[in-house]
Amino acid sequence: MFANFLIGLREGLEAALVVGILIAYLVKLERRDLIPRIWIGVGIAVVASLGIGAALTWGPSTLTFQAQEAIGGGLSLIAVGFVTWMIFWMGRQAGSMSTALRGGIDRAISGSGWGLVLLALLSVGREGMETALFVWSTIGPSASAEHATQAFIGAVLGILVAVVIEIVIYRGLIAIRLDRFFTWTGYALIVVAAGVLSYGIGDLQEAGLLPGWGAVAWSLGAVIPPGSWWGALLGGILNLSPEPTWLQVAAWLCYIAVAIPLFARIVRAGHRAPAAPARTLTTGVHE
Structure with missing residues (x-):
């Protein structure tokens, strides 16, 4: 549940931050009449994300076990690719997100203003698609109903917390x-x-x-009982099997060995760059 809470929190906060910046900038431009178009784009993005989640959940159920496992494994790899790209992209763009979105608004309202629907749809829809794919990949097509419910609850709680955080930020009560x-x-x-x-x-x-x-490679069944709460906690957070194969262990180690140093390099490069005001998580209302 914690892993899905974390992805829901992060992706939800990104989406909420985008919406907050878009609305705040329109308020500054005194174009409140265009705000409903932002919500139209957000609504379409939410419906599309739910549709993707439903298709992933019920689509493979009619397939053979081997086909389900093949689709589950393939989508897991795709989800890892999406999330890895998102982690690195946000590491580079966190400080300039507000400026980029404002430029997009300027271009969108230069005509009829309906480009705001597309801007909101693409900005929020990307986060929703990544969330649906990643959460489903942590569940798998053959997961129990209890496991699927816990994963869903974790993701929803993360999104709700993200929305609350963005509302508090929008009101100017805190800055992150x-x-x-x-x-x-x-x-x-x-x-x-x-x-x-x-x-x-x-x-x-x-x-x-x-x-x-x-x-x-090894068996942790004697050390971590399958039915124990802390075994379930570790499995939910790390998605590690108590009896991994050597190929699974090698893939885990290689990914960690490559991803962490690359991300650390991006973080260090960002710290060496001149500080930007947008590094503080605000919507721009009070700037």
């Missing part, structure tokens, strides 16, 4: 530094994504698309 927030959540999500990658590799092995299924 973007670079610090996305740095720490970036490191946490790298660990989560490594677990999803390992999980996806296991699905592809079970489907017979990758070799090594049954070549267990």
Whole structure:
């Protein structure tokens, strides 16, 4: 549940931040009449994200077990790619997000203003699609109803917390530094994504698309009882199997060994760059 809460919180806060910046800038321009078009784009993005989630949840259920595992493993790898790109992109762009969005608004309202619908749809829809794909990849097509419910609740709670945080920020009650927030959540999500990658590799092995299924590296069953609460907690956070194959272990280690140093380099480069006012998480209302 925690892993899905984290992805819901981060993606939800990105989406809420985008909406807040768009609305605040329109208020500054005294174009409140265009704000409903922002909400139209947000509504379409939410419906599309829910549709993707529904298709992923019920679509594979009619397939054979091998096909389900193959699709689950493939989508897990895609989800890891999306999340990794998102982590690195936000590490680079956190300080300039507000400026980029304002430029997009200027271009969108230069005509009829309906470009704001597309701007909001693309900005929020990307986060929704990533959330749906990543949350589903942590569940898998053969997950129990209880596991799926917990994952869904975790993601929804994360999104709700993100909305509350953005409302508080919009009202000017608090300010959060973007670079610090996305740095720490970036490191946490790298660990989560490594677990999803390992999980996806296991699905592809079970489907017979990758070799090594049954070549267990170790067994933690005696140390971490499958039914224990802390075993479930570790599994939910890290998505690690108590009996991983050697290929799963190698994939996990390689991803961590590559992703963390690259992300650390991006973070250091951002710290060396001149400080930008937009690194503080605000909507721009009080600037």
